[in-house]
Amino acid sequence: MMSHELDSLYQDIILDHAKRRLNAGLREPFEAEVHHVNPTCGDEVTLRLHLEGDVIRDISYDNQGCSISSASASVMTELLIGKTVAEAKPIHDAFLEMMRGKGQVEPDEDVLEDAIAFAGAAKLTARIKCALLSWMAYQDALVRAQEESDV
Amino acid sequence: MMSHELDSLYQDIILDHAKRRLNAGLREPFEAEVHHVNPTCGDEVTLRLHLEGDVIRDISYDNQGCSISSASASVMTELLIGKTVAEAKPIHDAFLEMMRGKGQVEPDEDVLEDAIAFAGAAKLTARIKCALLSWMAYQDALVRAQEESDV
């Protein structure tokens, strides 16, 4: 990668989130807890989801990972906590679409807000999984929490 | 291979032995019977050895194989039957040496007699095993027959 790409990867928003790690730490209550690993590099996240009816009341997490994966967890929780599951879906979809678009997808800032900063990571095959790790964990947790409540 | 090499492979002695297959057929008595296969091509030989004291009284065989492997069995039995094991050894050694010499070993006609005709086969990696099949079977049979008589 070239050095201007480096700067577009490590935007201030990302470095800032990586440092502040909003909503980090594992909290109670929760309906689902999942543990996801990036087998390639070993990055890990344990993520808990707490729903109240349709509303995402809390997403708490404990992660070991690079600045991209830490920042991604931080941004995600900031974006999704407080929203309904239905409201979260288009944001989640847009994030996945951007990350899997190999840098070809023009992200919508109105939907993604701070998460738009990961557009630089989307261009780097090796970093896509870093950015996706907590988002995939959320999706998995959501499925489990919903299964739970169906029982 | 070039056509003059073809002729040096299929010398008249060889074609003649391949047709006449001296000493072919399985006979009694025998002290050891072995079955050898060339896994690459499937050529097979069943070989029986009959010793009387130190003397090779009979080598009988049944084989399925190409003209090189048939002729080789025929020539070998002609050379070895009637000799003592000790007399056979230098012939056997010389044959192996010639066949494994990649065409570089100058064979001794006084020792090898008709078997010298296999010098052409020794130059062809793919045919060396054909020529060696019955000779290896003899060696194996000899070991077994001697083990037998040691018991």
Next chain:
Amino acid sequence: MTTTQLVGLLPELEVIRADFPILERTVAGGLPLVYLDSANTSQKPQVVIDTMVDHLERHNANVARAMHALGAESTEAFEGGRDRVAAFLNAPSRDEVIFTKNASEALNLVANTLAWAQGPLRVGEGDVVVTTEMEHHSNIVPWQLLTERTGATLKWFGITDDGHLDLANIDELISERTKVVTLTWVSNMLGTINPVAEIARRAHEVGAIVVLDASQAAPQLPVDVVACGADVVVFTGHKVVGPTGIGVLWGRRELLEQLPPFLGGGEMIETVRMEGSTYAGIPHKFEAGTPPIVEAVGLGAAVDYLSHIGMDAIHRHEQAITAYALEGLQTVRGLTVLGPLDAAERGGAISFELDGVHPHDVAQVLDSRGVAVRAGHHCAKPAHARFGVQSSTRMSSYLYTTPAEIDALVDGLEYTRSYFKLG
């Protein structure tokens, strides 16, 4: 014989031949190479070689694990090979495409993991595995090892006199006890094309899984893993104008996800602790260690090359050449073709006997005229035994084969007869 009129030949055959550098070689002291051993291994077009060289000279790095520029390039090229193979097979998902070292490993992978599987897939005492007498050794021995080791029973379809699978006892073979039915799509010895969809349907009725050996089919026929009805389809890189060192296993996702891992090691894990490990999802679960990277890159170029020409066109070419060869061979006195005599029922490998000359000797004389064929059991001893022969001579054509090369073979066989003084 007049060869100009042959219907179905690839239109730009000379252009295609020019893609294969080895075809310019001479052998036997200056004679043009007539390569009729493509069922054994195919020759490689320049684009495959160049793609591999470019990878080695400019993009070489290990995959998945590397974060740097070369690592990203190499990973993209390697995974691009998987995408290309998935497209070649019409696979529903690229993750269902697993790279092995050859077709043999792919078949062993299935046989081995069925021994260690938990639950209904596990093959054990009392279970039946069905194969056929027409298989390559690579689709017999793995199942012998599996059934010997687990106490299961191996059964097999026989072969009819005209070289087809004998399906007369299919109800007995495919029964409630049958866990696996495995067969070759196209026989490497008899050339026979088997009715795989029909057999797969029958196997699925009893809940058996169907493993298809497409090693000879993939080079010659359009392969659609869904349409063929199998659960697992394997083939090997070196027969589809790709390099050695790589094979392909396609499997239905649900099946692959249920199978335990085969080889353990780097890349196939999720997490490793000394006390125990968990495994990655497919395809990585089945790809332990550094994969065949440059080989996958080359295989990707190979299947693209074939797809660009078109598998339908290649199939028509093979059928035209095969028909022409069947006709030509039968003009040779004392020659008997093993397997179906109708080119429409078969692939491009033709095994035959020449009365009074052992196949090795046939091949040797042909070689002295620059004609390369295979002599022996072609890794199909049971099929040879079925026809009461121990070995045969086999010619096998491919997309670069010309009618003139078939003429050279037929001439060579006439010469062989005279060389060995057959009347």
Next chain:
Amino acid sequence: MTTTQLVGLLPELEVIRADFPILERTVAGGLPLVYLDSANTSQKPQVVIDTMVDHLERHNANVARAMHALGAESTEAFEGGRDRVAAFLNAPSRDEVIFTKNASEALNLVANTLAWAQGPLRVGEGDVVVTTEMEHHSNIVPWQLLTERTGATLKWFGITDDGHLDLANIDELISERTKVVTLTWVSNMLGTINPVAEIARRAHEVGAIVVLDASQAAPQLPVDVVACGADVVVFTGHKVVGPTGIGVLWGRRELLEQLPPFLGGGEMIETVRMEGSTYAGIPHKFEAGTPPIVEAVGLGAAVDYLSHIGMDAIHRHEQAITAYALEGLQTVRGLTVLGPLDAAERGGAISFELDGVHPHDVAQVLDSRGVAVRAGHHCAKPAHARFGVQSSTRMSSYLYTTPAEIDALVDGLEYTRSYFKLG
């Protein structure tokens, strides 16, 4: 730092570098490539690439089975690769050299055949297999699978704080119940060179077999399979300037002859009947299917290339570079090297932590400056866990590495610190 005086460097380093076409590449928008990821995979000299191309363009054919001119040439080239590898390892017999697809398969081959062996070799309930906490996943997971599946027990040597094997409990680990002792010669994470001959001696006292993972040793040290005392030694082609798709298993003849086959298929048989098969002698018994032909040819050229330069000279070069790197790295504030700090005790892979920056981010910044290193667990999660870290950054040198490249790394690390605004 002044680099000109470095004792032990390969004398004609620029000439050697010119042998590796990829080293002329630029990355990151025009910067020279600084490739410090050779423990992951090595780069390839032109002679290896050219030898493979020549084989594909002029001699390609399947081996063993083919009687024709190309078949003979290809077989000779392939078996010539085996001869070269046997010489490289100082193996008593070429037949003891078995080609696998990589080191991982070689290790799995041993683990698998021990599960199915008859007699005293068989690993079963109550038996103990000993590995170490320092292994690559490829030398852990196969043994976990073996012991889980057979009811045997897996035990392991730990690691001391300074990165050596902890042999304190060797008597407990290597006991009468121990059937296998397996370990890495050189650690791919810590760089540690292990006392293999000593451990082999102890293992042999209790009748255990010794399996040595030489994946990181073979590129760097003169390997003598007899002197090292092991029963099995494995390594992988792509780390010794050879291609991917090939690995090597050397084993003592008596052991290999007693082990049952691993994969079943073409080439590994003596005879096949539907009712049962018998197997070929070594090495073929363990080489089912079409082997990695062009890969063996390339590997032969690779080990010849290394031998021509001399493994002793390469080892000295690695030690000089490693010493220089250890010194340079320790000038970087907040940097901690994992593993021995004395270059004489280690190989050329150096893993380290940089306080306050995750290894991925380190590697990313370095990549933007053209420096290629590896970040992650390097397939050695247990060794990382032992040091309480989840991942690390690893630089690894090879015979083409220059002191100036180490300088570029050290500069890059300083830049990384400033990029992430560490004080």
